[in-house]
Amino acid sequence: MPRLRSVLIDIHAGQQLSHNPPPWSLVYAILNTPQLREFHISGPLLDRTAEVPASDGFQIAPLTHFCYSQSIYRLHPRTLKSQYDLLKRLLASTCPT
Numbered sequence: 001m002p003r004l005r006s007v008l009i010d011i012h013a014g015q016q017l018s019h020n021p022p023p024w025s026l027v028y029a030i031l032n033t034p035q036l037r038e039f040h041i042s043g044p045l046l047d048r049t050a051e052v053p054a055s056d057g058f059q060i061a062p063l064t065h066f067c068y069s070q071s072i073y074r075l076h077p078r079t080l081k082s083q084y085d086l087l088k089r090l091l092a093s094t095c096p097t
Helices: 024-031 081-094
Strands: 006-010 038-042 065-069
Touching: 065 081
Parallel strands: 006 038, 038 065
Antiparallel strands: none
C-alpha cells in the first residue's frame, strides 16, 4: 500500500465496547510501514502477552503525528512494561529532539 500515510484504530467504536487491544502482529505491521506519517489509537495499545522486539530488529516509520488515548472510565488502568517501552520508542521517533 504505497499511499498509506495515516492509520486510525478506534477500539471503542460502535455500540459494543471492546477492551481487547489489537494483536501485536497488526501493530507491528502498521508501525513498519515506511510511508506511514500519522498513527492514532484509541484504547489499549498492547496485549499483556505482547513483547516489543529489541530496537535493532524493529524499525518504526518516521511519524510526524502520534495520538494515543485511553478511556478515563476504565476501572484499573494498567501500564505494562512492553507498552511503556513501545510508547517511549514511538515518542522518540515522532519527536527526535
